[in-house]
Amino acid sequence: MRKPYVAGNWKMNKTIPECVTLAIELREKLPKDTKAAVAVIPQFLALPKVAEVLRGSAIGVGAQDVYFEKNGAFTGEISCEMLKDAGAAFALVGHSERRHVIGETDAIVRKKLEALLKSGLEVILCIGEKLEEREAGKTQERLSIQTRAGLEGLAKADLAGVTLAYEPVWAIGTGKTASTAQAEEAHQFIRGLVEELFDKSVAQSLRIQYGGSVKADNAAELMGQPNVDGALVGGASLVADSFLGIVKGA
Ligand code: PGA
Numbered sequence: 001m002r003k004p005y006v007a008g009n010w011k012m013n014k015t016i017p018e019c020v021t022l023a024i025e026l027r028e029k030l031p032k033d034t035k036a037a038v039a040v041i042p043q044f045l046a047l048p049k050v051a052e053v054l055r056g057s058a059i060g061v062g063a064q065d066v067y068f069e070k071n072g073a074f075t076g077e078i079s080c081e082m083l084k085d086a087g088a089a090f091a092l093v094g095h096s097e098r099r100h101v102i103g104e105t106d107a108i109v110r111k112k113l114e115a116l117l118k119s120g121l122e123v124i125l126c127i128g129e130k131l132e133e134r135e136a137g138k139t140q141e142r143l144s145i146q147t148r149a150g151l152e153g154l155a156k157a158d159l160a161g162v163t164l165a166y167e168p169v170w171a172i173g174t175g176k177t178a179s180t181a182q183a184e185e186a187h188q189f190i191r192g193l194v195e196e197l198f199d200k201s202v203a204q205s206l207r208i209q210y211g212g213s214v215k216a217d218n219a220a221e222l223m224g225q226p227n228v229d230g231a232l233v234g235g236a237s238l239v240a241d242s243f244l245g246i247v248k249g250a
Contacts, residue, residue: 004036004223004250005163005207005230007124008237009064009092012043019046023053025240030058036230036250040237041092044078051087062090062124065098068108068115080119090122092232094150096169100130106149113150113162122161124232125150126211127190131170139168140189147193156202159194163207165232166190171212173234180221183210187227216245223250 014022019042030038039060042050051061063086067077083091093116094109109125116123127146129139143166151162166186168178178186187208195203210222211232222228230250237243 002205002207002229005039005209006036006233006243006247006250007039007041007060007062007209007230008233008243009041009095009211010043010238011064011097011234013238014043014046016046016049019043020049020053022238022240023050023059026059026243027054027057029240029244030247031244034058034247036247038247039090044086047083047086047088055087060089061087062092062122063088064092064095066091066093066112066116066121068111080115080121083121084119088121090124091116092124092126092165094126094146096126096128096167096172100169106146109146110149114154117154117158117161122163124163124165124209126165126167126232128167128169128172128212134168134170139186143186143190144193147190148197151194152197156198159198159202159206163209163230164190164194165209165211167211167232173213175213177213177215177218177222178210180225183222183228184225187225191227214246216242216249219246219249221249 039062041062041064054061063083070079093112098104113123129142133142171178191203194206207229209230209232210228214231214233215236233246
């Protein structure tokens with residue numbers, strides 16, 4: 001049985017004190033009997049403080065991005081070791097905002113994923129089609145390209161450190177959620193592809209989160225689908241009660 005995994009991506013929101021306040025509130029309000037794995041993903045500068053607040057709690061801490069080189073002349077970038085030093089246990093790679101706003105390619109995403117695994121950090125690999133791709137019937141083609149680029153050729157054991165997040169780009173921050181049927185269909189497709197690339201047991205243990213306008217009132221239904229193993233939450237993770245409402249739905 002895959003344990004549901006709910007992560008809150010705070011994106012470029014909140015000052016350091018605001019991140020700390022939210023982390024404290026989550027730590028205090030998260031019910032002891034929570035079944036899901038829960039994590040938060042603050043902006044880089046707040047990461048050390050948030051990690052300190054959540055140390056020893058049931059809430060994990062990750063980073064929104066990473067750079068694949070170890071150190072050196074890469075102005076503005078943050079390495080895996082720096083993330084570890086700051087208290088992160090994992091990082092997102094390939095978030096749609098990095099792919100489509102910053103222009104990150106599949107090849108860069110892959111390098112980041114490998115660097116993270118090599119340094120012992122876990123990864124949430126985000127994939128998802130744009131609206132025009134869905135409308136042109138190219139959803140599966142896009143998911144296949146991104147999944148293969150991210151995972152093909154990795155050792156089976158590496159997959160233990162990887163979570164996938166299916167985030168249709170048209171559903172992120174738009175208030176439009178994929179229907180449960182659309183989400184389940186995509187998740188089923190992705191799991192099938194992972195089985196093809198690795199094997200059934202890898203595919204069955206891989207967690208696939210859904211992301212894109214997840215809210216407390218649609219979370220339970222989405223995560224109730226057989227192949228939806230949690231949620232990657234943006235906007236609704238910025239307020240403790242709404243995020244905890246989603247966690248409750250897992
Ligand atoms: P959203 O963002 O919940 O605000 O749509 C999801 C994400 O980008 O991970």
